Amino acid sequence: MIVDEIKISLEAGKGGDGLATFDHTKNSQGPSGGKGGRGGDIYFKGVSDLTILYKYRKKDHYEAENGSVGKSNKATGHDGQDLILPVPIGSVINNLDTGRAVEIIEVSQKILAASGGIGGRGNFYFRSPVNTTPTKFEKGKPGEKFAFFIELRLIADxxxxxxxxxxxxxxxxxxxxxxxxxxxxxxxxxxxxxxxxxxxxxxxxxxxxxxxxxxxxxxxxxxxxxxxxxxxxxxxxxxxxxxxxxxxxxxxxxxxxxxxxxxxxxxxxxxxxxxxxxxxxxxxxxxxxxxxxxxxxxxxxxxxxxxxxxxxxxxxx
Ligand SMILES: Nc1nc2c(ncn2[C@@H]2O[C@H](COP(=O)(O)OP(=O)(O)OP(=O)(O)O)[C@@H](O)[C@H]2O)c(=O)[nH]1
Ligand SMILES: [Mg+2]
Known part of the structure; x- marks a missing residue:
């Protein structure tokens, strides 16, 4: 069966929160909480399978993975995995929130649909001469959220x-x-x-x-x-x-x-x-x-x- 119109909502991954932690080892003392990882992006990608929109008929909300929380030792958390949604070439992708429309015309063509949020900074980044033991950290930023209407313009020339x-x-x-x-x-x-x-x-x-x-x-x-x-x-x-x-x-x-x-x-x-x-x-x-x-x-x-x-x-x- 060929489905030629769908409406879906997307939510890119949230950035991971920064971490607040302290090192207490012989070699290292003080704040060491790292940044949260980036939230995953969501892309649309052109494929040659004309029937692929059928896949979306049962589920109309998709989310990319969130970034994970920052780590000790100033290490950054893992980035969330990107989500790639296949659509047939000839699809016109309408972003219902921004009013922008883009057409996918080539197999493998990728367009960014929603950006993942950046991770928050951990307490290591808030240390200063006046505050050597900050407990402050940032929350990760939310990912972009958009609704899309996708239509197959014409099956083929x-x-x-x-x-x-x-x-x-x-x-x-x-x-x-x-x-x-x-x-x-x-x-x-x-x-x-x-x-x-x-x-x-x-x-x-x-x-x-x-x-x-x-x-x-x-x-x-x-x-x-x-x-x-x-x-x-x-x-x-x-x-x-x-x-x-x-x-x-x-x-x-x-x-x-x-x-x-x-x-x-x-x-x-x-x-x-x-x-x-x-x-x-x-x-x-x-x-x-x-x-x-x-x-x-x-x-x-x-x-x-x-x-x-x-x-x-x-x-x-
Ligand atoms: N010798 C030769 N064989 C060809 C040529 N074109 C296709 N074939 C062969 O013919 C067979 C059928 O090719 P397909 O492209 O699958 O044919 P189709 O028309 O898409 O077939 P359906 O999907 O079943 O309708 C395959 O074994 C091809 O390798 C050609 O120009 N020369
Ligand atoms: Mg064939």
């Missing part, structure tokens, strides 16, 4: 669709930093994956099959999300012995699901050309003479460069 096993995930991995699972069987991909190419969001959609529009296979829930992409890159494996049938199967499902979906601009991506003999290509492509298309193999970097160029030239705005 481009959706890679097609029958199972045609190489959609492989393609996403080649074009972007995504690390979608790839394997030589049907329905390797169970949930859409996202990646970005120069800020353009690409989505690898699980394989569609005949009957998808009526709920067969992983079907219908992904057709809904394809509806939110601007271009369809329809992937067809050149290994197939009946490309026209493959093509029509997917087109039928798109039309059956929604006429709008069927009207979307489409680019045909013929995959795995390394697996066929050179002479076969012409005959295989003949029925698609009038269609906008590109022929690729993940084993041929030049073909991938060509595909990248096509993507970067699409009128996406």
């Amino acid at each position: 481009i959706g890679f669709i097609g029958l199972p096993n045609v190489g959609k995930s492989s393609l996403l991995n080649q074009l972007t930093k995504a690390q979608a699972k790839v394997a030589n069987y049907h329905f390797t991909t169970l949930e859409p994956n996202l990646g970005t190419l120069d800020g353009i969001i690409l989505a690898d959609i699980p394989g569609l099959i005949e009957g998808a529009s009526a709920g067969r296979g992983l079907g219908i829930k992904f057709l809904k999300h394809i509806q939110r992409t601007r271009f369809l890159f329809h992937c067809l494996s050149l290994e197939s012995t009946d490309l026209v049938r493959d093509y029509r199967t997917i087109r039928r499902e798109l039309s059956a699901y929604s006429p709008d979906l069927a009207k979307k601009k489409e680019v045909l991506v013929f995959t795995k050309f390394d697996l066929i003999k050179e002479g076969e290509l012409k005959a295989k492509l003949k029925p698609f003479a009038k269609k906008r298309k590109v022929i690729i193999s993940i084993r041929d970097p030049r073909s991938l460069e060509k595909l990248k160029k096509i993507i970067l030239k699409l009128p996406l705005i």
